[in-house]
Structures are given as C-alpha cells and as structure tokens.
Amino acid sequence: MSAAEANGAAGGRQKVLTLDSMNQQIQQVEYAVRGPIVLRAMEIEKELQQGVSKPFSEVIKANIGDAHAMGQKPITFIRQVLAICTFPNLLCDHTVPEDARKRAKIILDACGGKSFGAYTASQGLECVRYSVAKYIETRDGDIPSDPSNIFLSTGASDAIVTTLKLLVSGEGKSRTGVMIPIPQYPLYSAAIAELNAVQVNYYLDEENCWALNIEELRRALNEARRHCNPKVLCVINPGNPTGQVQSRQVIEDVIRFAAEEGLFLMADEVYQDNVYAEGCQFHSFKKILFEMGPEYSDNVELASFHSVSKGYMGECGYRGGYMEIINLDPDVRKQLIKLISVRLCPPVSGQAVLGVITNPPQPGEPSYERFLKEKQYVLSCLAERARLTEEVFGDTPGIRCNPVQGAMYSFPRIEIPPKAIAAAQAAGQTPDMYFCMKLLEETGICVVPGSGFGQLEGTHHFRMTILPKTEKLKMLLSKLKTFYQDFTQQYS
Known part of the structure; x- marks a missing residue:
C-alpha cells in the first residue's frame, strides 16, 4: 500500500469536492x-x-x-396510444379504438426500428413536430408555423433553461440581465443563478389582479442597465404562481417594449388550456406578434413554451414539452442544434404524449366523444x-x-x-x-x-x-x- 493510499485509508485524504471547491x-x-x-x-x-x-x-x-x-385520472385516449407504443402487439387488438391505433402507428413508424426504445432526432420526432406546428396554426387562427422552428424538450423547463444558456454571456457590467416577473416560478431564479446571469425583477401589480405594467418594466430595465446588460424579458401567461391571464392589450404593449428596447422575448405559456374566469381569454404571444404586422413579426425574437404537464393532461412524469423559436439568427440556430444534441433526445414517451395532445381525436372518430x-x-x-x-x-x-x-x-x-x-x-x-x-x-x-x-x-x-x-x-x-x-x- 502506498503512502497516499495509507493516508486515504486512515481518513487523512482531503475531499476533492467541498463546499469551498464546488461550483x-x-x-x-x-x-x-x-x-x-x-x-x-x-x-x-x-x-x-x-x-x-x-x-x-x-x-x-x-x-x-x-x-x-x-x-386526477389520466385521459384515456392518451394512455391508450402510449400503451400501444410501449407494447406494439396492441396494434392488432381491435378492442382498442381504431383512432388510437392509427396515431400509435404513426409514432412507431417514425421511431428507429419502429421501437419506442430507440433514440430520436435531437430536435424530436419529425411527425410530432409537424403535429405541434399544425396545433399552433389552429390555435392561432392559421398563422403559419414552421416545424423546423419547433424543438421538442424534456418538459418546458428543459427548453427554458436551454434558451437561457444561449442568451447568457459577459462579465461585470456586460453580464446578461434576465427580466422576470415577481412573483415568479422559481425555475427562472434558479437557472439565472446557476448560469451566473443577473436577475432583473419587475413586479406584477397585485392591486390590479397581478397585471403586468409597462412603466414597471421600464423602471426595472433602466435600473438594471446601470450594472448589467439586460437582454431577455420573460413573461409567464397564465401566471404561476399568481394565476392571472394577461389581456391582449398588455401582450401588445410587451411586444412593443421588447422591440423598442432590443429584448429577446421568452413566453412561458404552459397553462394556456387553464383559463377559468369569465371574460378572460388566452392569447399567445406568437399570434399577437404576427397580427401586429411585419415591423414586429419579422424582427422580434420570441421563444414560446408549452408542456404536457399541465392543461387538462397533467402528464408531469412523462416530461414532454416544446418550444417554438421565431426570428432566431441562423448561426445561433446551429449552436442550438449542437447544444441539444449533447443530450441526444427528449424522452420518446413525452414526445408521444405531445403528439397525442396536438393531434387529438376529431369529430366522427371513435374516441372523440369520450376524449x-x-x-x-x-x-x-x-x-x-x-x-x-x-x-x-x-x-x-x-x-x-x-x-x-x-x-x-x-x-x-x-x-x-x-x-x-x-x-x-x-x-x-x-x-x-x-x-x-x-x-x-x-x-x-x-x-x-x-x-x-x-x-x-x-x-x-x-x-x-x-x-x-x-x-x-x-x-x-x-x-x-x-x-x-x-x-x-x-x-x-
């Protein structure tokens, strides 16, 4: 036994990883x-x-x-499709609705070896990305959505952190500032801390049902510019933890503000199916951006996020989500592809759930009424x-x-x-x-x-x-x- 080994065996060896030496x-x-x-x-x-x-x-x-x-009970149709994808023998089981078998076959045919256990492309299964794009077009009144701008992810959280990784840079006064609503979902503050960016707080108006106020955005931005370089504006709509649904006018004002101040917009829209109050309606940032005309839709950089974890699905454990990125610099897009490739691909089961909720049963199909x-x-x-x-x-x-x-x-x-x-x-x-x-x-x-x-x-x-x-x-x-x-x- 060497002296170093003896020292270690005696408990004398210092830990390599300590609170002082760790990240x-x-x-x-x-x-x-x-x-x-x-x-x-x-x-x-x-x-x-x-x-x-x-x-x-x-x-x-x-x-x-x-x-x-x-x-909450799982939605039957989602689990039927997943069951078939996991155990393809069910494709021949006619006790399972035909529309569930049809969707499962589309997903399995897109998988390597027609198996759920195979890796997919890093950006996600092409058939699911096309399904997501079609879903977005339907949601937004036929505003086009390009499947190549869709990136499937391990829940929305993974896509949000990945986007922040691309945006964060600099040191000292040039460090990236990320504007987040207060109250906020702690994913944002945690990711900002981990990436050594600067958290820039803007406060929602509790006295006005947690509305977003442009003057408060301007105050936060101007104060932040004294000590960092604010580049990112995050909006959570509907709100977490606050539960508010922002009006169309507020969203228009936010887009104008981002355009005027040269900010990258991140729209967390994972609760878009969860709107309850009378008179409230979900408006996607993508939809409003394009309805405001080319001055904005051709220039404002926007990443929007959705997830299978919330809505009516609640399929948190499957870890499925997507982001759609608009007006991303082509060279940065190549870097994004490289970054997501390091993790190979999102969970295929989560991709499948996403494929089902963006292509649900239609009127006339056997599962429509129950779904x-x-x-x-x-x-x-x-x-x-x-x-x-x-x-x-x-x-x-x-x-x-x-x-x-x-x-x-x-x-x-x-x-x-x-x-x-x-x-x-x-x-x-x-x-x-x-x-x-x-x-x-x-x-x-x-x-x-x-x-x-x-x-x-x-x-x-x-x-x-x-x-x-x-x-x-x-x-x-x-x-x-x-x-x-x-x-x-x-x-x-």
Whole structure:
C-alpha cells in the first residue's frame, strides 16, 4: 500500500469536492417548490407511517402542480396510444379504438426500428413536430408555423433553461440581465443563478389582479442597465404562481417594449388550456406578434413554451414539452442544434404524449366523444375549485386573494402579526416560511411560502395548488382558514 493510499485509508485524504471547491453558482440556486418545507412534509409522512401521533392523519401536498398525484385520472385516449407504443402487439387488438391505433402507428413508424426504445432526432420526432406546428396554426387562427422552428424538450423547463444558456454571456457590467416577473416560478431564479446571469425583477401589480405594467418594466430595465446588460424579458401567461391571464392589450404593449428596447422575448405559456374566469381569454404571444404586422413579426425574437404537464393532461412524469423559436439568427440556430444534441433526445414517451395532445381525436372518430367529455370534466372541475378557493379566502379576514383567472394556483396575501414576525426572526425564518411550517406541523397541509417566489417587501403570501379533489379542497380550505384565525389570535 502506498503512502497516499495509507493516508486515504486512515481518513487523512482531503475531499476533492467541498463546499469551498464546488461550483459556487450551485450554492446560489434555490427552488422553493421542493425546498425545506417539502422535505419536512416527507419526514412527517414517514413519521405517520411509523405510528407517530399527529393532530392529522395525512399530509396534503398542495405545494406543487402535480395533477395525477392529487387524484386526477389520466385521459384515456392518451394512455391508450402510449400503451400501444410501449407494447406494439396492441396494434392488432381491435378492442382498442381504431383512432388510437392509427396515431400509435404513426409514432412507431417514425421511431428507429419502429421501437419506442430507440433514440430520436435531437430536435424530436419529425411527425410530432409537424403535429405541434399544425396545433399552433389552429390555435392561432392559421398563422403559419414552421416545424423546423419547433424543438421538442424534456418538459418546458428543459427548453427554458436551454434558451437561457444561449442568451447568457459577459462579465461585470456586460453580464446578461434576465427580466422576470415577481412573483415568479422559481425555475427562472434558479437557472439565472446557476448560469451566473443577473436577475432583473419587475413586479406584477397585485392591486390590479397581478397585471403586468409597462412603466414597471421600464423602471426595472433602466435600473438594471446601470450594472448589467439586460437582454431577455420573460413573461409567464397564465401566471404561476399568481394565476392571472394577461389581456391582449398588455401582450401588445410587451411586444412593443421588447422591440423598442432590443429584448429577446421568452413566453412561458404552459397553462394556456387553464383559463377559468369569465371574460378572460388566452392569447399567445406568437399570434399577437404576427397580427401586429411585419415591423414586429419579422424582427422580434420570441421563444414560446408549452408542456404536457399541465392543461387538462397533467402528464408531469412523462416530461414532454416544446418550444417554438421565431426570428432566431441562423448561426445561433446551429449552436442550438449542437447544444441539444449533447443530450441526444427528449424522452420518446413525452414526445408521444405531445403528439397525442396536438393531434387529438376529431369529430366522427371513435374516441372523440369520450376524449371531449374527459377533457371538459377536468377543466370544469378546476374552474369550480378556482372559484371555491377565491370565495373561502375572500371570506377570511386578514387574507386577500385575487381571482384565480387561470393556471393551477392561488397566491393569497396574508397579514402576519408583529409578534409572529418577531418569532420568525428568532427562528431564523422569513415570516411566511414560519407561518407555512407551523401550518404543516399542526394541520399536515403543505404550501409554499411566497418568499420562494418573490414578493414586494413587507408583504407575505403563500402559493397553494387548486388541484386537490373538490371535497378534499373544501376540507383543506376549512382547516387552513381555522388555522390562520388561531395563528393570528395566538400572536395578536
């Protein structure tokens, strides 16, 4: 045994990887949706399984938009096509609807060796990209969509991070600034930290149902230009965690602003199927961009994102998504192809789900009626839960909640008494984290503190999904309301 080996065996060898030697950017990454409160929720679940006495019988994870985990049933047609793709013998099984077998055959024929287990092109299966392009054209009123501008991805998250990788550059005052809405989905702050870019916050207007204000964009941009080079403007519509649906006028104003200021637009539109409030309508950035004419549609660089994880599908685990990129520099496009090639291809099962939702059963096909019924049921249930959430919080003194116009979350603002704020400071926690942790320990309800998404200084919020089934949601809201009343009384 060498001296070095002996030293190592004796425990004397220094670790190569330590907190000091590791990538320091990783230490700046935070992701509240699966942060400390969720880790504690998992510990409590294990304690319950071990028979530890609690004032509740289960942990209700209202922290994340995981539809199937909350009891939503998969859409039958999606799973039929996936079953056939996974076990092609079912192509000959006439108990499976003919339209499901037809779509599965199209996907399998496009796979290497006609097998789901083969790699695909890095950009994704061509047949699925054509299907996505057709879907976009139909959605946007026949505005053309080029399949070569479609990039399939491992959920929308992967495409968002990939786009940011292309955009981030520079050092010092030339570092790329990325404008993100506050409150924001923590993927953005995490990716910006990891890539060593500069996070540029613009605040949504809570008093005006979380609307996006152009003057606030201008303020944020002008302040940021003093210390970085803002190049990117991110918009989440419908909003996460805020649940607002931006108006057509706001989208037009944002596009003009991006054109005037030379910003690359990133439109996160993964909740485009989730619009509930009367008078609200989803407008895609791509559609509005082209309707504004060539001055904008020929010049503004836009990447828009969609996913199979949300909507009425809720197929989070399959990790399927796409981005469409408009007006990308041809030389940069080559670099993008190289970048995505490193990871070979997105999950083929996720690509298949995307192929199904962008080419669903049509009138006259055997699966159409059932598909439509299941889709409408999911969306109507979500709309009912959005209204219920708004009503209960609106009837609770000390809690303010804007209408849940879309997406899958409410983001209520809570008044926290000064004594509770002092207790939180003593515990080394933010006030909303302190509130959420006590809520978890005493009721088993797991929600995410607003500080994990960003909020105006001096305000406190939490994000809660509306996905639990209606009866469970009623119970959750009732327990939450009672807890809040007891909490404020305790610290009054």
